[in-house]
Amino acid sequence: MTQPFSSEPSPRHPRLDAMIRAVRAQPAPPVTVQVEDIRAAASTRSSRRWWGALAAAAVVAVSLWAVRDRPTTSASLVAAADDPIAQPPVERVPEVADAAALRPRPSSSPSIEPLEGADEPASNEDGVMAVIGGRYRVQTTEAAMQVSVAGRVLEVSAASDVVVDARVEHSSFTVVKGAARWSKPEASPQVPGPSAKQLATQAEAALLSGRLEESVRLLRQLVQSHPRGPATKAGLIDLARLEKRLGRPGRAHCAYALFSKRFPSDARTPSVRQADQSLGQAPRCRGLRPVSK
Amino acid sequence: MAATLDADPIALLAAVRRGDAAAQAEFFESHKDAVARQIMRMTGDAGWVDDLVQEVFIAAFSRLGSFRGDAAVGTWLHRITVNKVRNAWDSRRRRLARESEAVRPEVSEHDAPDDEVAAAEQLRQFYAALGELPGKYRDAFVCRVIEELPLEDASAELGVPISTVSYRARRAEALLAKALGLEASS
Known part of the structure; x- marks a missing residue:
């Protein structure tokens, strides 16, 4: 939720916001390079690459000739492959991603290893993000693990084959596109509630997929279960914007008012108050809900 | 005689591919300012612009044959530019590490961009902090926050899922705020 709606406070620090605006406003500098320079x-470079490739081919041919009567070794071929002339730098061409990520989250940290050429999973403080379509081996000290996809959580057992969004086979799972069946984890008194960051991430995922009411519910849960955390500050602002967008200015006012009450000295509070005033109504609030007078 | 961009962009691209000098010149003139603006926003350093513009168009001219036409030319050039700036950033980072000249930005909470000097200094500190971010976070931040690409486009450009782009951009913001001494504001 980094993109603010227009004329509303940004969840980021005002000074960082000001820097970003300054960055965007920089004028384009004059370009003095000429197309002739580029062609030249x-x-x-093209001819250097051609000669480089020719030289590399010659090196490979000589290497093959030199080792043809010796025990097989790939050392010279490897050397040729590492030769910067033989291998001109290749620019990474990004591919189009086709799906959301998946996050296994057991109570103990799993080790996740990509299999069969799957993309390396990215790590963050919430867990490990594996890529849909990829196959992974999971090593965890527990028989079961939680998997969340786009903010929804399901419990899967490593001991049985469960085909949902994640196909679990013993110590590995394959992420399958197109969910058909969901099950929620059973409430467990030992398991603590989701962290503020988890709730913020889930709320954002819900927003991205257009489930605005779900996003509101998660943000309210964030604000109520983690009243003073840094994620809650941004969460309150996001909640107010969403409520406004959903046509509930009274609720938006309550979210802004709660922000001002809880974080009176925050750098964002003046702009929050301004946005609150622009709503044009100020019902009495009990927490996040307006109450009738 | 090359086709003009206004008249027929496909014919112009075909002419550029064939190495037609007039078409290459028109292609360059049509896109150079947008590329320069993008480089400036990404680096904040006008001294990099000419070199990187040259690198971008060298890559574009030599790879136009592989341009499939499934994206706008501007998007394709944007992607090349992101890669070129990333390479330049990484080179500079390695050089700074070698020379032990890495600058750790220090900003007082009470600093205010009162005048142009202060604003320029803040931008310098911003870009120094941005340059220190891990590449994957920096790329996501640049695409999403500076270049304001929609999530879908940023995802396509960076080759990672939408949720990963979103996470990385937010993480980059948090790291930047911390590096700039802006995190404890309440």
């Missing part, structure tokens, strides 16, 4: 440089 491209031509030079």
Whole structure:
């Protein structure tokens, strides 16, 4: 939720916001390079690559000739492959991602290893993000683990084959596109509630997928279960914007008012108050809900 | 004679591919300012612009044959520019590490951009902090926050899922705020 709605306070620090605006407002500098320079440089590089490739081919041929009667070794071929002339730098061309990520989250940290060429999972403080379509081996000290996809959580057992969004087979799972069946984890008194960051992430995922009411519910849960955390500050602002967007200015006012009450000295409070005033109504609030007078 | 961009962009691209000098010049003139603006926003350093513009168009001219036309030319150039700036950033980072000249930004909470000097200094500190971010976070931040790409486009550009782009951009903001001494504001 980094993109503020227009004329509303940003959840980021006002000074960082000001820097970003300054960055965006920088004028384009004059370009003095000429297309002739570019053509000349491209031509030079092209011929250098051609000669480099030719040289590499020669090195490979000589290496093969030299080792043809010896025990097989790939050392010279590896050397040729590492030769910067033989291998001109290849620019990474990003591919289009086709799905959301998946986050296994057992109570103990799992080790996740990509299999069969699956993408390396990205780590963050919430867990490990594996990529849909990829196959992974999971090593965990527990028989079961929680998997959350786009903010929804399901419990899967490593001991049985469960086909939902994640196909679990003993110590590995395959992320499958297209969920058909969901099950929620059973409430367990030993398991603590979701962290503020988890709730914020789930709320954002819900927002991204267009489930605005779900996002509101998660943000309210965040505000109520983690009243003073840093994620709650941004959460309150996001909640107010969402309520306004959903046509509930009274509730938006309550979220802004709660922000001002809880964080009176925060740098964002003046702009929050301004946004609150622009709503044009100020019902009495009990927490996040307006109460009738 | 090359086709003009206004008249027929496909014919112009075909002419550029064939190495037609007039078409290449028109292609360059049509896109150079947008590329320069993007480089400036990403680096904050006008001294990098000419070199990187040259690198971007060298890559574009030599790879136009592989341009499939499934995205706008501007998007394709944007992607090349992101890669070129990333490479330049990484080179500078390695050089600074070698020379032990890495600058750790220090900003007082009471600093205020009262005048142009202060504003320029804040931008310098911003870009120094941005340059220190891990590449994956920096890329996501640049695409989402600075370049204001929609999540879907940023996801396509960076080759990672939407949720990952979103997470990385937020993480980058948090790291930047911390590096700039802005995190404890309440």
